[in-house]
Every structure is written in C-alpha cells, then in structure tokens.
Amino acid sequence: MADDVRRLSDELARDPGSRVFVPLGEALRRQGQLDLALKVTLRGLERHPHFADGHDLLARISVDRSDLEKAFDEWDMVLRLVPGHLGALKGMGFVCFQQGRLAQAEEYLSAAAAQGDGDEQVASALEHVRDARREVAELPRDPSRLPAGTTHDPRFLFADVLSEAEQTALLLDRDGLVMAGAYVAWDGRDVGQEVGAELSGVTDAARRATRHLSLGEWTSIVFETEVAVVAMTPSTNDGLLVLATSRATPLGLVRRLLDRCAERARRWQGGRI
Template sequence: MEESTRRSLEELSAEVASNPNSTAFVELAAAYRARGDLERAMRLCLRGLQRHPTHVEAHFELGRIYEARGERELALDEWGVVLQLAPEHLNTRLTLVRLYLDEGRQSDATAELERAETIAPGDPRLNEFRGLLDSGLAPPEAEGESGNGRGHVFESLGEDHPGTLGILLVDAEGEIIESHMPAENGDVQAALGTDLIEARAEAERVASYLQLGELKGMVVESKSARLTVSPVGRDVVIVATRTDLPAGQAALVVQRAWDLAESYLSNLNR
C-alpha cells in the first residue's frame, strides 16, 4: 500500500472518536493488537460489531485477537462467522490451514488449502503452505542456506543463544532477504515453518494499516514458538524463540537480531 494511503494511530483514533459509525475501528484494533494491547483491541472490535454486525474484516480481526489471547475456540467461532458471510475470504482460509498444520491435521489442512487455491491461485503463501504439506510438514528450506550466499548474517546469533529457533529478515513486499534456522531445531521446525509464514503475512497486514516506523514491534504466540516482529526501516526482522525462554533472554536475542539486520541493510546497495 502506498505511503500516502496509510493512516497513523492518532488519525485512526480521531476518526473513531469523532464518528462512531466509522469502520476504521478494525484498523485501529489491529494496530492495538500488534502493540500487545489486546484488551483495548477486543473492546474496539466488540463495540464496532454492535454497529456493524456483518463487517467481515471486523469478525476476522476479532478472531485474531481471541487467538492472541489464547482463546482459540472463540477465534474459530469468529472465523466461522467470516466464512458464513464471505466464503471466499482468503485470509481466513489460510489461517485455518495454519491452525490445522499446527495441530497435525494434514487432511483438514489440505482440504482448506485446496479451497484457498481456488480463491487466489497466484497468492505466494499458497506455495509455501503447499510445500509444507507435500514434504510431510518438513520446514521450508531456509532461503539463504542453499548455496546462494545468504544465511550467514544471523548464524552467530543462533550459535550464541540456543533458545533461538529461527530468524527472518523480510522486505516490505514480504520477500525474504536473509534467514537462519539452526539445524538442531528440527524437532520444532515443522510447526515453526507455518508460524513464520503467518508472521510474515501479519507483518504485511499491519504495515498496510500503519507506517512501520510507528511500530516498536509485535509478538505472535504459538504452541511452538514466540515470534517477535520488529521493523528495521522499511523491512522487518522476525525472531522465533522458544516459548520457555526467559523474557529477558528473548529480549536480548531480539535486540541483537535487530542490530545485525540494521548493520547488514546499511551495507547493502538496495
């Protein structure tokens, strides 16, 4: 989305405050969710849905909020409403693919992915999910570890911090610039592969609402990992750490990854 079409948190808040019928509450709720303010995000969505009960994106966003709160059943209820209102809602279909893969329900994931492929056959996320399914949930080959010269920026970080499961540096279009996924973490890589796809999509989604410069970072929790998404200029670094890693250690990993990403990008002629 072009810079001129993005709206700041202040602009969205002002619009919602001045016009109770505005649908900007969806964008504002997504921004608060990205910042970790789940209570405020949930209240915004619930209040907005009282005025706009059939707003598809509001139900989808409320599902994302419930999932972030650990209330998966409530999230599934909201996404069920989305599919009743809009059976071709691609993001909901792909979210269900991710959930089914996370739970090891390959047949359900395959069926949902096939539905998604009929909706948007050219969406690049489909190929990533299809690759996971076709390889029996093996993680995608880390781009940069197959002889193309990438994959070394974050290598020392993974060695120094055993709780690091994977790191991606992604550009504004969602393309991977650099990546590192330690081989010894194979026991969790299957689920982590789907989490990283979701985190990339989430980074793009939030970027479409707000200028990335306004975000300090956001956290995506899953069964297999804690993923922290942080802007580095117009790009994004995604750090996956074990869920049992102490918060202080995780913060150090994220900060170090950010420093490495910034240094690497500053030396690139892009």
C-alpha cells in the first residue's frame, strides 16, 4: 500500500491534472490518512468538478470523518452526474439509515437492489431497514393518533415536542425509576427501565463533581457516542431528564429539544398538564 501511495503521488506530481488523484485518495483513505486524502481529493475536484468518481471518493472520506451530511450531498452530486450510480445509492441509503430516516433509506436501497446485480450486501441492508421500519411503525409516536383515552399517558409526555422518530426522551426520579416518557431503541423497543437503572445516581455524581471542581451547579451534559447524541439535565426533586437523538442532529437543536422537554416535564410535575 505504501508503494502504491508513493507511485501514485509521483504520477500526480508529474501531471497535476491527472485523474489519478482518485486512486491516490482512496489509498490514503484506506491507510487512515483522512486529512491528506481529503486534501488530495478536493484539489483533484477543483480540476475535475464533474468527475463522479471524485465526488464518490469525497463522500466515502466524509463518512470516515463522521460528516454524514457532507457524504449525502456528495453522493447526491454523483447521482446527478451518473443517474443510477450503484455506489451513490448504497451510500445514501446507509446515511439515511444512520440518521433514522428509514423510509428514505428503503427508497435508495430499493433502487440499488433493482439494478439486479445480486449484491448480497444491498439485499441484507434492505431487509434490515424494512424490518426496522415495521418495528418502529408499531410504536405510537403522535398523541393525535393514539387511541382515545391515552393522550395523557405519561409515556407520551414528550411525543409532540420531539419531531423525529429517532428522538426520544425519558424522565427519571432520583432512584432511576421512569416517571414519564420512553427511551426507544433503534428496533422500537422501550428500554426506559433498563436505562433508568443504569443512570440512577447520575444527578448526585454530577453535582459532586461540579462542586469539587468549583464549577457551580450543573445544568446539562451532552455526550456524543458512535451512534447517538445523549443529553441530560437535572429535573425536579433530584430527578433526571434524558434526551437521545441521532448522531446527525446538530448540537444546537439537541439543546433546544432538551430545554423544551425540560419545560414540559416541569409543567407536568407541577400539575399544569
């Protein structure tokens, strides 16, 4: 691989206008040299702005850099340049699935599968997405569509605050018991009780840590994981409000959603709902 990088680098140096920037960028990407791969690819696209393979490479580099929105935009460009491009359809399906946009993920993967090349990876991904859609569809999300008499069910306290299927919120008491809301896993299961048990004591631990560091009272914590963004804020009587969204959710929106859920929780606990 190192020899390939040297050879391709020399070739690109001899002819900066060459399209060899694509295999060079791919070799660098595979080596994990993402910053250099990005630099090489962007320079190449400056000379070849309509080269689909270059945009496809930039999309894959963006995925490796956890920039799914950029990846989606680049694959969208690939489809404009080469309608039906298999790699772009697969990539956009992957991004949509990661963002919780299951209907769109199914649409792109179905288009990829329809090309009839027998790609087992596409078939498996499509089946997985369809299974996830069926399971998520069984969980009511919108209070206006719930059966009569269930609109005041505490499980749906935050349903009209959260606008996307991949957003979920949970209100815990000081012992980690679920008071309201739900924590819905990707497969549609409510794992709120399990999450609450794991998070019991978080409020006290956060308070001790901030006081020890002379930071004052804690107001919120945001964690970015490989698959989600999780935000927490203290609630009434030493409780805890937990919000989880997809990794693609902007942090500013995460904080706004957390504030809205916190206000809803305060009103509910104060008997104003």
